[in-house]
Amino acid sequence: MFRTLLLLVLTTTSSLCAQDTQWPDPIANDVLPYATAGLSHGPLLGAITDTSVKVWLRTRVATGFEVLYGEQLPLTEASAKVAGETSDTRDNAVAVTLQELKPNTRYYYAVRINGELPDLRPEVSDAWPYFKTLPNETSFVDDRNNPNGLFNVTFAIGHCASQDPDVSGGMYTSTPAYDMIRKHQADEAMFAIVNGDVIYEERRNGTLNGIRENYKLYFSRGRSFSSLFRQTPALFTFDDHDVGWDIHGCGQIGLGEGRHLIRDLGLRGYEEYLSWANYRGEQSGRVQFGECHVSNGSDVLFDPDADFTQLNPATVSTIHLGNYTRGENLARRSGAPKNAGVYGLTKVIDANRLQITPPAKTDETLSYSIGTHHYYDWKVSNCHFFALDTRGERSNRNPRDRTDPSLFILGPEQEEWFVEGVQNTDADFIFVISPDPWVIYHTAAHVGGDDKDDKGDGFPSFLHQRERLLELLDSVEKPVLIFTGDVHASASVKITDNVYEMMCGPLGSTGHPLGTLGNPPTGGKWKSMGRDVEVRWVTGFPNNLPYQKIRNTYYGVVQVNNILKVASPSGGYQYVAYDEPQVVIRWHDGYTGDLAYAESITTLDAKEE
The missing domain is CATH 3.60.21 (Purple Acid Phosphatase; chain A, domain 2)
Structure with a gap:
């Protein structure tokens, strides 16, 4: 019955419903309750521009989905849509980008999973979710009084x-x-x-x-x-609680064992759940993990399973050897890898080898992580x-x-x-x-x-x-x-x-x-x-x-x-x-x-x- 009603909603448009911000009406069973529609968390919005926005969500199991969007309600089969797919390799969390939007324009949006729409409203009395794109230099241009197309900017922060x-x-x-x-x-x-x-x-x-x-x-x-x-x-x-505990020395090449080596594990979660919402620049990359071998006195990191030809050195911050990847390592002081510490990337040698600094202290196979830059800028x-x-x-x-x-x-x-x-x-x-x-x-x-x-x-x-x-x-x-x-x-x-x-x-x-x-x-x-x-x-x-x-x-x-x-x-x-x-x-x-x-x-x- 839900699917039949949904099909009716997605193929029928009326001028009355188009102005109804309460759409869809849960009394008419146009949507499923949020908890039963496959969504676990989200959708959330981020990285807004004058022509685009990112939409993040997490599903209960890996699945495909669509984000429908438009300037009026109800959203129909003719509405613009972007397809996405979640994967258990990233905890079934993913962000998709809605592009080619109009500046300074309100858009309503919905998520469709397995042909069904979850109710995205916090309360049934709330308006259906929407977002507004940023203005640009054409939105408020006035040849005489505002020739540069400036506009007012307001944001919240905490x-x-x-x-x-x-x-x-x-x-x-x-x-x-x-x-x-x-x-x-x-x-x-x-x-x-x-x-x-x-x-x-x-x-x-x-x-x-x-x-x-x-x-x-x-x-x-x-x-x-x-x-x-x-x-x-x-x-x-x-900040510190997002990564876990006060950490000092993450970027100090040559620094040895310490809890600063938890950084990249925390930032992998940050990438999956938060930093998708941020703007990216030439310095932006992704945290990478692996297991490598290093040799006494050598400055070569070897990972037979890696493909370092895909690594852009400009996106690398520091490399951590012996990073915390297991619960039992959290409080370790003895028994840590001999080469555990912070290293710099000198260059990519080939698909399986990196040149790092300083050289290794002893022959060892151990875990590593390649950190990336998480700073960014934007203009409005x-x-x-x-x-x-x-x-x-x-x-x-x-x-x-x-x-x-x-x-x-x-x-x-x-x-x-x-x-x-x-x-x-x-x-x-x-x-x-x-x-x-x-x-x-x-x-x-x-x-x-x-x-x-x-x-x-x-x-x-x-x-x-x-x-x-x-x-x-x-x-x-x-x-x-x-x-x-x-x-x-x-x-x-x-x-x-x-x-x-x-x-x-x-x-x-x-x-x-x-x-x-x-x-x-x-x-x-x-x-x-x-x-x-x-x-x-x-x-x-x-x-x-x-x-x-x-x-x-x-x-x-x-x-x-x-x-x-x-x-x-x-x-x-x-x-x-x-x-x-x-x-x-x-x-x-x-x-x-x-x-x-x-x-x-x-x-x-x-x-x-």
Whole structure:
């Protein structure tokens, strides 16, 4: 009966139904309940552009599917569609791309599996899911008042979204901040960024399947997460909890055995469940695993089952030998492979051999992983975004000398990419998406750490690179807004005349008291590891509250005002470009959506007087 009704839905169109955003009507059995239609998780949206969007989903078993989409409802057999297929080699999770879309246009979409449509609405009273493509330079062009075709840009952002009932005191597991964004800003925000710590460590056992179970738990239990990103396209970065535990030294060639060798296992899960939503560049690749043989004193890695001719060296970060791929290896200290550590790729020799550095210490057969770059950038109107990887390519730290010039949180390739991009962009605003802080720092005071000592998560433990990059960013004479995470707090800090740190969170994790932020003032001058900064606003969670009792959540909404919509005397509207556009950053309460604080910065602020 379901299939017969479905066929009727897909071959019949009426003008009344075409305007009905509640389509299909579950009372008429036009769709199957979500849980019985073959879908396990999703669909979720990501990587939105003016002409395309990615749609991700996971099925219960490997199967083919179609994504139907169009500007009106109901979707019919004549609607545009893209076919895809899930595979158990990637945990039955896959993303497909809808292309050749119209700019600045709303599209409804549905998923068809085995000829059947699941109901994708979070609640039956909700509108059928849709997305809107980004505008482009033709969308609001006005020959007289807006000849460059600028348009306003709005996005949501937050970080640290634990749903662990052990952490949250059992008060909730579905983060309310996601619901508030969906309720108040879903149509306003062109996309939403979760800036690290999207998931935490539940159900992990040191295996890839354990990591996958962790993601499935968060995607299922976090209904608010899934509901938001079914309509608002997502972008992600990763931080320590996404990979698993604090990790230092992933990018330090020559560093030996340590828990930094878990990196690529965590990032394989990240690729399957999150990073599909991100934009890709020439530096973007895929994590690869294998088993190899190395010989004493030789710089050759040999894998008879590999095909390294398909490997692009420009996409490789570092190679890990003896990586953690089994649960029993998680706590190992003795019995580790003799050659376990971090290596660099010198060149691809042939299909089965890589030249690596440093040479091996002994003859050995062991596991390896080839890491890739997870940083990326994109432009929207006059805004240039740089999403950093502040975990996967860093060196070890030296708490005795944070100014050590050999230390880095961005590896050399990433720093070169970042510097070149910032120096050469023609954008008016630069947004840096950094999962770890730049001047606010994480002291771990809430669990007994020194409230004046950074525990090593962010740039305050890599001062030589921090100061060099801040000097560069200040010199571009454009507003540079660095959105940071890791610390469970919100803050607005003016670092220099042109550079600001904006922290928008936590989305769900328990709040950190001021001591965990280094005890900054709730407003005023402050010294961050030798640098004088101005704290404009910070969530002043008190130090005398038990950590688990700080249940505040926040999220940010960033609004770039480039044009003013003005009624035209001849009818319709005209669009007038501002001489000096402005960006407004708003912090909202994650429980209510109420405005908590706002900052306004214009291009004029960054220009010399």
